[in-house]
Amino acid sequence: MLLDDATLQVPFLADLVTMADPTSRWSFLSYLKQSGHLYPFYIRESFYPLRKEYDDYCRWAAERLPSVRFGQRVTGVEHDGTAYVVRTDGDASYRTRRLVLGIGTSPRIPDPLRPVVDRGTAVTHSADYLARKAELQRQERITIVGSGQSAAEIYHDLLSEAPAHGYELVWLTRSPRFFPMEYTKLTLEMTSPEYGDYHRALPIDTRDRLAREQRHLFKGISGDLVDAIFDLHYQQRVTGDGPRTTLLTNTEVRAARPVAGGSELDLLHVETGEPFSLATGGLVLATGYAPTPPAFLDGVRDRIRYDARGRYDVAADYSVDVHGGEIFVQNAEEHTHSLLAPDLGMGPYRNSVIVAAMLGREVYPIEKRIAVQTFGVPDHLKRAI
Known part of the structure; x- marks a missing residue:
């Protein structure tokens, strides 16, 4: 959908890194500076980048990351008793202690x-x-x-x-x-850590009803x-x-x-x-689009938690494995984490949570509360009946 005049629906701050680390060299503003577009973007006076511009920014970042591998289709994942073995169609294999599934939706x-x-x-x-x-x-x-x-x-x-x-x-x-x-400010607060926590604690039927009601x-x-x-x-x-x-x-x-x-x-x-x-x-x-469990995970299906409706049972730290801290998902958790799951601006937050879960410490400070409003009944208003 890279139409010539189409823009993102979120401001440029919702890039790959800024909301986790505003000083990062991988920010959208850093891309603009290096590409010579920073002053024109400033004079344009719009927070919303063109979608083609954001696409070019992502390519700019990927081209500078030697760890990124394109053109490799994962064909299977197994666990050899010590680590996960990821196999690709080029007969390559990778051993790893942890997996993050960021395959998007179909x-x-x-x-x-x-x-x-x-x-x-x-x-x-x-x-x-x-x-x-x-x-x-x-x-x-x-x-x-x-x-x-x-x-x-x-x-x-x-x-x-x-x-x-x-x-x-x-x-x-x-x-x-x-x-x-x-796009009112109190509604935007629903893309917040505390709303995600509130949503995860709701009964599954309530969460699914809200998923339908909150689409717009x-x-x-x-x-x-x-x-x-x-x-x-x-x-x-x-x-x-x-x-x-x-x-x-x-x-x-x-x-x-x-x-x-x-x-x-x-x-x-x-x-x-x-x-x-x-x-x-x-x-x-x-x-629209929907998450589709990939066939390449069949070999480790017994290591993944699923809910009563066959979807990933996603923990607060985005892990889905039975042991915790081994397999994480991105943008496959709308049914547990609400509209935070596909929100572009919350991407760095989700990544920060996953990195902290992997390393046992906060590499990037993780916000616990950002909203003005309270979701659910606050402790100071609860009383026994």
Whole structure:
């Protein structure tokens, strides 16, 4: 999703290291200084880097780390009684006492949409949008499914170029409205160590309910982009270039099937209960991502803790192994640590916790409390009943 004008949804301080060590040479500001962009970034007066700029920053850091190995696919992990043995497809192997799984998440395809995926026509997940964009724009109608930031960015990108191509554009979501990301300060405090501790202590059913209810807090659309979409609609209406577009909320995809020239979707308006269908040539699934347990861990499955629903049972220090302190996960713990798990700005904090667990000491100071508010019932207000 490296669109030319797309920015991060978090400030530049949410880089690889600054929130753990502001003096680090691997900071985004250090990258700007070395690349000669520091003063232009300063004059720009925006805390939010371009996404392509952040991508270049990550490449800059990786190229300067001799310990990073690209192009190696892990095929298996075993434990030889003393250490873990990690094997790759290049017949290389690495012995280690500890593992950190930072493999990220995989594109999520809802079951009703699986019949039209990978069938050689203009159907793509948002992860591959740019690679399939030209193919999509040759269709008479393009439909976007989803309501988060990725869906909105793709919609805005396609809408801006619709007059030049002449396609019709449909954007539909199951959500009751196109939720903006809530970015007020007390809500931002939910990405805090104390909220993570509070969330971990809740019953599993409560945590899973909150995961559904809190999606818009970090998967909503930035307010600026919502306004830009409306302004683009207005501009095209005034200039007479369109827009040929339909936005549908409360719309659930019940089934999908390939048809001549594209896909046909069986839809249901969840508030009115009215079923209807939609034929489309192009289809973009902005349906998000989900953690997928990798097959290469099968050899050490007996050394990993799982909860009652088959997910990693993640401890406060992000470890998941039965002994503790051997196998750690990153961005696979939303069900235990809440919206802290995917938050970019909390990455250095998570790393600091993991490093401390490995070494038995805080290499980087770990904040215990940063929030103004209290989550749960504070001790001084508790009383026996």
